[in-house]
Amino acid sequence: MANAQAPNEVPDAPVPPWERSRKAKTPARAPLSQEAIVEAALHVLETDGYDGLSMRRLGAELGTGAASLYAHVANKDELLKLVIDRVFGSVDFPEPDPDRWVEQVRETMRGTRRVLQAHPGIARAMLGQVPFGPSGLRIVEGFMAVLRAGDLPDHVAAWAGDVLSLYTVASVFEEDIRFSQHGDSSREDIEVWAGQMKDYIKSLPVAVFPNLVALADPMFESGGPDGRFEFGLDLMLRGLASFSPRNKP
Amino acid sequence: MANAQAPNEVPDAPVPPWERSRKAKTPARAPLSQEAIVEAALHVLETDGYDGLSMRRLGAELGTGAASLYAHVANKDELLKLVIDRVFGSVDFPEPDPDRWVEQVRETMRGTRRVLQAHPGIARAMLGQVPFGPSGLRIVEGFMAVLRAGDLPDHVAAWAGDVLSLYTVASVFEEDIRFSQHGDSSREDIEVWAGQMKDYIKSLPVAVFPNLVALADPMFESGGPDGRFEFGLDLMLRGLASFSPRNKP
DNA sequence: CGTGCTTACGAACAGCGTTCGAGAGGCGTA
DNA sequence: TACGCCTCTCGAACGCTGTTCGTAAGCACG
Numbered sequence: 001m002a003n004a005q006a007p008n009e010v011p012d013a014p015v016p017p018w019e020r021s022r023k024a025k026t027p028a029r030a031p032l033s034q035e036a037i038v039e040a041a042l043h044v045l046e047t048d049g050y051d052g053l054s055m056r057r058l059g060a061e062l063g064t065g066a067a068s069l070y071a072h073v074a075n076k077d078e079l080l081k082l083v084i085d086r087v088f089g090s091v092d093f094p095e096p097d098p099d100r101w102v103e104q105v106r107e108t109m110r111g112t113r114r115v116l117q118a119h120p121g122i123a124r125a126m127l128g129q130v131p132f133g134p135s136g137l138r139i140v141e142g143f144m145a146v147l148r149a150g151d152l153p154d155h156v157a158a159w160a161g162d163v164l165s166l167y168t169v170a171s172v173f174e175e176d177i178r179f180s181q182h183g184d185s186s187r188e189d190i191e192v193w194a195g196q197m198k199d200y201i202k203s204l205p206v207a208v209f210p211n212l213v214a215l216a217d218p219m220f221e222s223g224g225p226d227g228r229f230e231f232g233l234d235l236m237l238r239g240l241a242s243f244s245p246r247n248k249p
Numbered sequence: 250m251a252n253a254q255a256p257n258e259v260p261d262a263p264v265p266p267w268e269r270s271r272k273a274k275t276p277a278r279a280p281l282s283q284e285a286i287v288e289a290a291l292h293v294l295e296t297d298g299y300d301g302l303s304m305r306r307l308g309a310e311l312g313t314g315a316a317s318l319y320a321h322v323a324n325k326d327e328l329l330k331l332v333i334d335r336v337f338g339s340v341d342f343p344e345p346d347p348d349r350w351v352e353q354v355r356e357t358m359r360g361t362r363r364v365l366q367a368h369p370g371i372a373r374a375m376l377g378q379v380p381f382g383p384s385g386l387r388i389v390e391g392f393m394a395v396l397r398a399g400d401l402p403d404h405v406a407a408w409a410g411d412v413l414s415l416y417t418v419a420s421v422f423e424e425d426i427r428f429s430q431h432g433d434s435s436r437e438d439i440e441v442w443a444g445q446m447k448d449y450i451k452s453l454p455v456a457v458f459p460n461l462v463a464l465a466d467p468m469f470e471s472g473g474p475d476g477r478f479e480f481g482l483d484l485m486l487r488g489l490a491s492f493s494p495r496n497k498p
Numbered sequence: 499c500g501t502g503c504t505t506a507c508g509a510a511c512a513g514c515g516t517t518c519g520a521g522a523g524g525c526g527t528a
Numbered sequence: 529t530a531c532g533c534c535t536c537t538c539g540a541a542c543g544c545t546g547t548t549c550g551t552a553a554g555c556a557c558g
Contacts, residue, residue, distance in 0.1 A: 032506080055546060059507090066546080067507050076546065127419070128426030130446065137458065144460035155467035156480075162468070163481035170376070170419030177377030197379065209386065211393035218404035219411070231405075232412035232485070239487030281536080304515060308538090315515080316538050325515065 032062065034072045038082045042119065045083070049180050050121030080125040085133030087119050093142035096149035102241055104146045109168050109233055112139075116172040120179075123172035131165075150244045160240050167236065171229045194220045281311065283321045287331045291368065294332070298429050299370030329374040334382030336368050342391035345398035351490055353395045358417050358482055361388075365421040369428075372421035380414075399493045409489050416485065420478045443469050 040061045044053050055066040055076060062068075073079045091112055094104050116123045131140060140161065147157040182190060201209075201216040223230075241247040289310045293302050304315040304325060311317075322328045340361055343353050365372045380389060389410065396406040431439060450458075450465040472479075490496040 054544080056544090065507050067509090067548080068505085070547075071505060071507095128423050128430065132446075132449070137453070137461065141458045141461045144464055148460055148464075154464055158464040158467040159477055159480045160484070162477060163484065166419055166423060166481070167416055170415055170422070173419070174377050174415060181377065197381075200381070204386070209390045211397055212386065212390045215393055215397075215403055215407040218407040228408055228411060231408045232415070235409070235412065235488035236481070236484045237488070238491050239484035242487050303513080305513085314538050316517080316540090317536080319516075320536060320538095 032064065032068060032072060034082065036062065037069055037072055037079065038086050041079060041083050042086065045119060045121045050124045050176070051180060053121065081129065081133060084122060084126055084129060084131070085135045087115060087122050088131065088133065088135035088139050091115050091135075091139050093139075093146060096145050098149045098151070098246065101146065101150035101244075101246070102237055104149070105164070105240070106233060106237055108143060108146055109164055112165075113168050113172055113229060116169065117175070120176060123169050123176050126169050127173055150240075151246050152240070152243050156240070156243045160236075164233075164236060167232060168229075171225070171232070175225050191224075281313065281317055281321060283331065285311065286318055286321055286328065287335050290328060290332050291335065294368060294370045299373045299425065300429060302370065330378065330382060333371060333375055333378060333380070334384045336364060336371050337380065337382065337384035337388050340364050340384075340388050342388075342395060345394050347398045347400070347495065350395065350399035350493075350495070351486055353398070354413070354489070355482060355486055357392060357395055358413055361414075362417050362421055362478060365418065366424070369425060372418050372425050375418050376422055399489075400495050401489070401492050405489070405492045409485075413482075413485060416481060417478075420474075420481070424474050440473075 037058065041053060041058055044058055044061055048057065055069055059066040059069055069079075073082070093108060097104060116126075131137075143161050143165075144157060147161055150157075152160065178190065182193065198216050198220040201212055201219070204213055206213050286307070290302060290307055293307055293310055297306065304318055308315040308318055318328075322331070342357060346353060365375075380386075392410050392414075393406060396410055399406075401409065427439065431442065447465050447469040450461055450468070453462055455462050
């Protein structure tokens with residue numbers, strides 16, 4: 001065993017000076033920039049989720065340390081804002097059509113939800129942030145345009161935009177948290193877990209929890225999170241339509 | 250200086266054995282228990298907010314270290330669940346009255362919101378948690394009872410409970426985050442900040458953001474968070490009523 | 499060839515949740 | 529009474545976090 005040498009490894013041979021200087025001069029990687037950092041953050045978010053995104057992890061993703069990021073980004077909070085605005089860039093809107101305004105609002109929220117779902121963890125960063133980055137403003141403007149096609153009173157349109165967004169973000173947020181709480185589980189695992197919940201509810205004493213037991217089935221086996229989201233969205237849109245002169249035949 | 254002695258301090262005199270044993274025997278503080286820990290956590294939450302609640306801080310509150318808590322509580326997550334259920338204990342429900350079911354649902358959500366607001370940070374811990382502690386079950390049961398007084402289809406009642414809760418919790422969550430982001434600011438400071446927001450929106454180019462600029466006023470000066478919450482709640486309740494045979498005259 | 503100036507980044511700080519293992523106190527049994 | 533056991537306590541430590549600081553290196557300009 002003393003004669004056996006590792007085939008491709010020279011033990012502790014000092015690096016020749018010319019190589020050293022060449023290596024140091026050309027780092028052979030793209031230079032750091034705010035854009036590159038945001039892009040990398042999105043990638044980390046996709047692979048490791050919200051909790052997996054740390055400044056060190058992000059630095060490693062870019063082949064450097066955490067401290068280097070602070071030259072381009074004030075702190076993690078600002079980074080998240082930039083990432084959010086970057087994601088907002090891929091939300092888009094229909095041309096407002098007064099005859100289809102309710103459906104257009106519905107589709108806009110669906111689209112927003114899909115974008116948020118496509119970028120895990122983003123919803124968690126978004127709650128409580130005012131979306132006033134460049135893309136954020138574009139989104140709010142577009143959303144307001146669609147809402148105003150319904151001839152709603154101004155304060156109704158303004159509040160509805162706010163409240164519908166809150167609901168949509170919160171909905172994805174909740175899914176995201178549940179998903180990441182269950183470790184590396186798939187959607188199927190979550191359905192198994194939902195089944196256990198249902199069984200537990202059904203096992204409760206009917207005398208104490210009559211309504212809970214009676215509603216156990218519809219509570220848990222009803223089209224998953226999408227069905228739930230659509231239902232809540234429908235509630236709000238039915239209510240919203242009742243404010244529009246267009247929907248009072 | 251060598252003769253000057255600190256008035257009330259004897260340097261390194263060994264503690265007499267009797268005192269030692271007496272001190273050790275009676276630690277002069279309430280013994281640790283899960284209940285006491287949850288209570289202390291609520292207190293820390295109230296004074297220091299969600300981010301201020303750490304195991305070390307909580308240990309200090311109880312006159313001990315962080316490690317001592319783990320004998321009574323599995324981890325911070327379980328602790329939060331216990332705190333949540335503890336808070337749930339103070340939510341209550343009216344006797345279901347089919348003639349007033351919509352108002353009863355509204356009041357129930359209002360009450361829930363008030364309880365969450367009274368315990369800062371709780372809403373942040375609640376999102377994504379399934380409220381199946383003892384008090385949680387009681388709440389869901391009571392809420393379902395009120396909802397079913399509206400003669401709603403089963404799946405509508407079940408989903409509505411879920412979606413209304415999500416909206417309410419998310420609403421408080423958002424407020425809470427905004428509040429703690431602005432440091433130790435009061436409600437008035439937040440109104441100042443809202444005013445700045447409004448001015449900023451109004452300063453945007455009208456050609457690019459016509460709807461945003463037009464709605465700047467109703468967006469920001471409309472009864473504060475309470476008005477906003479009430480509006481969203483009303484949207485959902487109007488939609489929900491449209492599912493009830495009782496509200497189709 | 500200096501001399502600034504901007505960027506990069508290892509090391510360190512304070513804080514976090516959690517684990518480990520030594521110690522102390524109470525209690526049942528010999 | 530004395531011993532062993534068993535539970536509760538908790539200082540120290542581990543690995544993680546966001547962030548700051550001081551040093552070092554590269555480049556532009558006089």
